[in-house]
Amino acid sequence: MSFELAVPLEPKPNFNYLTPPSKINGIYPARREHGARQVLFEPLFHLNLETGELEPWLGLFMQPDATQRVWTLKVRDGVTWSDLMPKKPLEPEAKRYPFTADDVVFTSTMILGNVNLSAYEASRFRAAVEKVEKIDELTVRFTLRNPNPRFAIENFGDAAFGSLMIMPKHIWENQDASKFAFEKPIGTGPYTLEEYTKDKVTYALDPGWWGAKAGFDLPGAQPDKGGKLPKVRLPEPTELVWRYTEAPETLDLLPKKDLVAPPGDDPAIEGAANAEQPLQPTDWLDATRELSPKEAKLAIEAGGEGKVVTWDDPEKPGWNTACARQLEINTQPTVVTKYTLPGEAPQTPIENPWSDPRLRKALAALIDRTAVGKAYGYTDELVNPQKTWFAATPSTTMFAAYGSMKPFIQAVEAAKFELAPTADPSAAEALFKDAGYAKEGGRYAKDGKALAATIAVIDGTSDAKGADALETQLEAAGIDITIDEQPNERYWGWTVPYGRYQMAYGWLSCGSLAEPYTSMKRYAYSPQEQNKDDPTFDNTGRWTVPAAYKDALAAMASLSLRDSADASKPNPQLVAKMLEAYKVLDEEMPFIPLVQTPRIIAFNTAHWTGWPTSAKPGNPAHDWGSIHKLLQNLEKVQP
Template identity: 25%
Template sequence: MFLRTARGRRASLALAAGAAALGLALTACAPSGGASGSNGGSGSADTLVAYTGQSGDYQINFNPFSPSKIGGLGTIYESLFFVTNANTNDYVPLLATEYAWNEDGTQLDITLRDGVTWTDGEAFDADDVVFTFELIRDNPALNTGGFNGEVTKVDATHVSIAFPEPAFVTGPEVLGKTFIVPEHLWGDVDPTTDVMAEPVGTGPYVLGEFKPQAFTLSANEDYWGGAPAVKNVRYLSLSGNTAGADALAAGTIDWQTGPVPDIENVSENYPGYEAITVPMNQIALLSCSNADLGCEGPQTDPAVRQAIYYAMDRDQLNALAFQGTASEMSPTFALLPAQEQFISAEIDEKVAPAKTDLDKVDEILTGAGYEKGSDGIYAKDGVKLELTVEVVTGWTDYITAIDTMSQQLKAAGIGLSASQSSWNEWTDKKSKGTYQLAIDSLGQGAVSDPYYLYNNFLSSANTAEVGQAAPVNVARFSDPAVDEALAVLKRTNPDDTATRQEQFDVIQAAIVEDMPYIPILTGGTTSEYNVEKFSGWPTEDDLYAFPAVWASPDNAEVFKALEPTGK
């Protein structure tokens, strides 16, 4: 599966709304059994069967603020606008119809949509919006974007948010990544623990049947935007990528994001289906890097992380694990090529090396006190340099990448092995810091600007001590200089490019040296979808949403846009 995390989308940074968007967490799903042929095996022309890579049982969780949620963003719960970085279009109105910043970026005025109801029949209004933002602001575990606004209800359809300092960059998160919940039901809910087994939202779908092996979202016939033509979305659990490819070949799923054999010829090999590949997310070895916060293992040594970086043969990894769909990556985590203008002039190596550099590995490790043993593996203080990488069972592309990488690193004197587990266990290990390395990708923000990735994955505010759940910064990276640079960026007008670049220089120097997330490649996210059964899919010419089945809320926009063909 090529890119698992709720990975970002591309859009330009608008003056009136800069942005911060969470790299959403990813989940996965799978096909159901059914008749062969390209009509998805759903048994109904208006039911879409989705497979997002889920292996193992679903554990019910429709809390939009939970890191282990399995769905609902955009489909059940809506934001004020749809914001995507898949394009540079204007924000799409959802629960709000208009917004405006004041000149200095300290006040955001929002006009809400009138006549919207929650799926339990209660009316939606400004009270729900104020409640949601205050809920996030007053619960640090939910406030991964650092929201600090004062939200005021002007009347039933207008709210105003006052910020203590210029906050242009918070626009996309506030407007497009904050999912509104009903005050009348959430007043007594613990938003950090409740799984919301019976979710109530304003979106185009409601939760239908739920079973550990599959769940269904059914059309909200009273949706303010009109009931979607796709009446059911069926999410299934399979055993992994191979099962997903088999289901695609059998015609028992309609949409999946992940690898299939001969990925460049999907329309020929899978009649009735087409594919699209979008380079967007940066694959990395995530490390529990910070010993001061309780991380344990050799990966807490920056020299080890640097040595792993130079031990990789990325050309070989791309060929064997990703079928050539991945591309170059910068150690600064500025997305290539879209964000290359943000890479600091002080960074000598702006692109991760394509080939292994054994001399560099030896220089780094011997300089840090490691010596190579008779078995060819480096050791320090009698402890061999051996590490474990966490990966989800069934994610064949990532598993292949680790297998390939383990051979590359062994030749460089570093031991590396994979530990496979369910998605839930993998997520829990990352969140709580009970891991050494994990393979995943870092998603982009709501717009194409490196600030949002840096803020999500590097801010001290987004991490926690080992044993406690870290919202986003699972590497436990913490650097006062980086935190200060992020704070300056947050209050800087997007037009002040000189000031912004000074802060990017500080951040990039720190992460290239420390390397808490070890760069691998920029992943090409490939999705296959049933064009015989449904029309209206995103295309390269009309990329109205990021076309990954696990990407929320983009997937909800796709569901709403699709039309069953009746086949």
């Protein structure tokens, strides 16, 4: 089975994910995506993005005390690493090293004591944890610096923003962790490293994998007709390959309906007959990198008969990214937007009418989010009526629209704080009027000065297409819009963190996956709290945070996530405080949610079925983290 990498591999093997790789030709090579985090290592838990449940894997449970500051982890008994201990006298065969609390404590202590382990997971863990203690062979206690009900999800949930993988103490304990390449990696997963080359990484199925022997219930699975849950089993693929291909090659490595099988693959076709026609590729891709809507459409059409599938019907929403798109608005009375090189005189700040919340709310009402979403898709103009494939879906709230966030999204909608999928010109008109603006020659103006905005966006991206669609709408509505397309380095290094923009098209509410606090806290930092020399990516529009918002977020910070009476539901106190804070966002509108952007990964069903789809949900992002649950659902196509 073959998975596609979007970026090249490092020339030499390095499986130390706790230290980021150096750029090669301006690109970070694939170290986190090349299969080790996916199938060789295993997480303590899986965050189910449909239910919000933290499902057990290496860990059985992780519980906080009443203060949310002390957490207790219980790891699963019987887990083993893939390597063997020295054989003892009279033993019939050598045993594998056990995975125990010692490994968890060792990895944690190693990270806490070494600031050179600078991967995001390591830095986040150090910032959160004060100390780690072994209670017994299967139990670990974490004492945090501050109460944090999200600690388990943030650090061990195996989701979009990384998960702390436990390393084998018996391999790492005598190494300089910041320099150790771990070129012969050892994990607890069902696959072991077979080969690493500059072009691909190959893993072989481990028939002695502990998980198959344990046969525990597959987390998140649905029971069969008899009410029985499927058990974890040895995955069917005997070999997994992660390989880098140039983007133009991708579609050539997927099935084609007009091509025949290579000689020997189809007993009904003679080899000589095969040789007279174009052949199907023998070097298959089973799972692609992230595709553009056009690439995905072409792949699906070329495959025919369901040979290439994505999350859903291409005319329906795709699986969404974890970061919904939005329009960030600088709320300061004056702003700087013109780029200057070091040593050049900076631009004199210009007046910023968008410091008025009435204008920000009017702008939100003017936006047709459905039309913005259409800009992300591929529109086939050769059919009548025209059809758009893989359009982004309108956001109703600031949150990523996963099932795990559904209770919070529904609460915001029920409170009437949601945003409409289409424009509401009459609501916008009333707000403009209240702010003193009226149409003059088709343009909104006040005191003879036309209302205008400059929107920064990263050039050459799908977001730039969204920004163009926004420009078209707002210009037609009577606002002068300038799109400032910028290189990625300038956007993230000069413009956004320093608030050097009037509006910025991006995704700065990113964070929440199963609770609302993580995204909302990004707007709780007042401008005075920003380090002027090294600012963060939080509240980059320098919104003067109202006390009501700060107070609500402060209360949310330590509230448990689940209802004590029904763990399947969110804590009602958390929901109530979230709505208090969201009311302030609705009134002030420091940013405007826009769309949920699709992340399109194509799967080849010629050899394997059971890939994640909307009908059988699962995380299709094979480059984000582990794919153990994905592999459990795959079945080989029989000849």
